[in-house]
Amino acid sequence: xxxxxxxxxxxxxxxxxxxxxxxxxxxxxxxxxxxxxxxxxxxxxxxxxxxxxxxxxxxxxxxxxxxxxxxxxxxxxxxxxxxxxxxxxxxxxxxxxxxxxxxxxxxxxxxxxxxxxxxxxxxxxxxxxxxxxxxxxxxxxxxxxxxxxxxxxxxxxxxxxxxxxxxxxxxxxxxxxxxxxxxxxxxxxxxxxxxxxxxxxxxxxxxxxxxxxxxxxxxx
Amino acid sequence: xxxxxxxxxxxxxxxxxxxxxxxxxxxxxxxxxxxxxxxxxxxxxxxxxxxxxxxxxxxxxxxxxxxxxxxxxxxxxxxxxxxxxxxxxxxxxxxxxxxxxxxxxxxxxxxxxxxxxxxxxxxxxxxxxxxxxxxxxxxxxxxxxxxxxxxxxxxxxxxxxxxxxxxxxxxxxxxxxxxxxxxxxxxxxxxxxxxxxxxxxxxxxxxxxxxxxxxxxxxx
DNA sequence: CGGGCCATACGGCTTTGGTCGTAGGCTTGG
DNA sequence: CCAAGCCTACGACCAAAGCCGTATGGCCCG
Numbered sequence: 001x002x003x004x005x006x007x008x009x010x011x012x013x014x015x016x017x018x019x020x021x022x023x024x025x026x027x028x029x030x031x032x033x034x035x036x037x038x039x040x041x042x043x044x045x046x047x048x049x050x051x052x053x054x055x056x057x058x059x060x061x062x063x064x065x066x067x068x069x070x071x072x073x074x075x076x077x078x079x080x081x082x083x084x085x086x087x088x089x090x091x092x093x094x095x096x097x098x099x100x101x102x103x104x105x106x107x108x109x110x111x112x113x114x115x116x117x118x119x120x121x122x123x124x125x126x127x128x129x130x131x132x133x134x135x136x137x138x139x140x141x142x143x144x145x146x147x148x149x150x151x152x153x154x155x156x157x158x159x160x161x162x163x164x165x166x167x168x169x170x171x172x173x174x175x176x177x178x179x180x181x182x183x184x185x186x187x188x189x190x191x192x193x194x195x196x197x198x199x200x201x202x203x204x205x206x207x208x209x210x211x212x213x214x215x216x217x218x219x220x
Numbered sequence: 221x222x223x224x225x226x227x228x229x230x231x232x233x234x235x236x237x238x239x240x241x242x243x244x245x246x247x248x249x250x251x252x253x254x255x256x257x258x259x260x261x262x263x264x265x266x267x268x269x270x271x272x273x274x275x276x277x278x279x280x281x282x283x284x285x286x287x288x289x290x291x292x293x294x295x296x297x298x299x300x301x302x303x304x305x306x307x308x309x310x311x312x313x314x315x316x317x318x319x320x321x322x323x324x325x326x327x328x329x330x331x332x333x334x335x336x337x338x339x340x341x342x343x344x345x346x347x348x349x350x351x352x353x354x355x356x357x358x359x360x361x362x363x364x365x366x367x368x369x370x371x372x373x374x375x376x377x378x379x380x381x382x383x384x385x386x387x388x389x390x391x392x393x394x395x396x397x398x399x400x401x402x403x404x405x406x407x408x409x410x411x412x413x414x415x416x417x418x419x420x421x422x423x424x425x426x427x428x429x430x431x432x433x434x435x436x437x438x439x440x
Numbered sequence: 441c442g443g444g445c446c447a448t449a450c451g452g453c454t455t456t457g458g459t460c461g462t463a464g465g466c467t468t469g470g
Numbered sequence: 471c472c473a474a475g476c477c478t479a480c481g482a483c484c485a486a487a488g489c490c491g492t493a494t495g496g497c498c499c500g
Binding site (some may be wrong): 372373374375397398399400401404405408417 | 476477478479480481482486
């Protein structure tokens, strides 16, 4: 039984992906998540999954940070990015951050099935219109990614909330631990990211964003 | 005597711009700056300047924030953006934030002279290859810009340093005031930007950035 | 199986951040 | 000329952030 994880916040598209997976791998065991938080739990519950379909625009994804973290935690788990974005530069960055495939949401069902099969065989699948792709990532972004990949799952959760401007107290409440614990994570995160305060942590996390103007939080 | 301000950190190109201005306006009085900090002093020293040539990639410019702030402080001062970036989306955003012109650095000297003359006459000058330009800016980015435009010059200086991850103590030292004063500015900035802590201030400031991966600070 | 390593968790203590009240200087308009 | 309003500046006070030491439980390896 081959386990496949699907992470997408759009229920309709999530179902469509599920059908494609079932068609590509009839004996697949499917597990779905509609947020990055849920995805992290899913990964911990199914450490031997063989494929992850990941939406770039999910709540809490913060651009490529979810991809980068998953790749750091489970280097053997191939990830196919699913996104409405078809910009070649975004695809380039995704591959540079370790994605094994990229499926624009306009892709036909047949091609999605083919992509899943190819990636499960160890290949990389990209949309037909991107040909000679170099997978280049800015050095500042690559450095940020390398550090984010080192974080533990819990530290990654904390990172996401720092990047939304939350207080330690609020993060502690969300994760059901004491504020002291969050502070300990903070110290560890700052050490791993090689910075000295939470503002720099938040700014570094945002380097993996897709677009500076597209933000989830909306203060102001 | 017509005063013209030039802000660019590249000395050679700054001189080239100066020559173009002199050719376009023979009786011009020129004033130059090589950083945003210097530009702010220049603007305070010459409140009746008639034109500003502004490089987008100057130290401390943080994308469009310098443009937005200047437009907020001196709504009557037309600004021509000078940049190596020729991406239509960047030009679109610049015009959306109130730029009166956009000169790619590949522009010929004759065209630069023409652009300066046109803008001084009240027109908007753009590179020939961008035709039907809509000047659209993401709503989240526009909201950030509207708030940044309300900041006083000193508050804007503080904002820039917060967005680099500096401590209040460090900002106070840089600006030669007490830490208590910086804290007062902080409170005022948070009120104007409608947020509740410095991390959110930094994140909001970065919405005006050009590209998430291109950062000035290099922690890590 | 026992020792080493690490992720997670917590409390106490110091440093930094953020609020409030206050005050001088500068500009604008009656 | 004085009043209102704003920018800048400061000190005192409380809340939040960040550092230290410590503890527990899971995991791998000899």
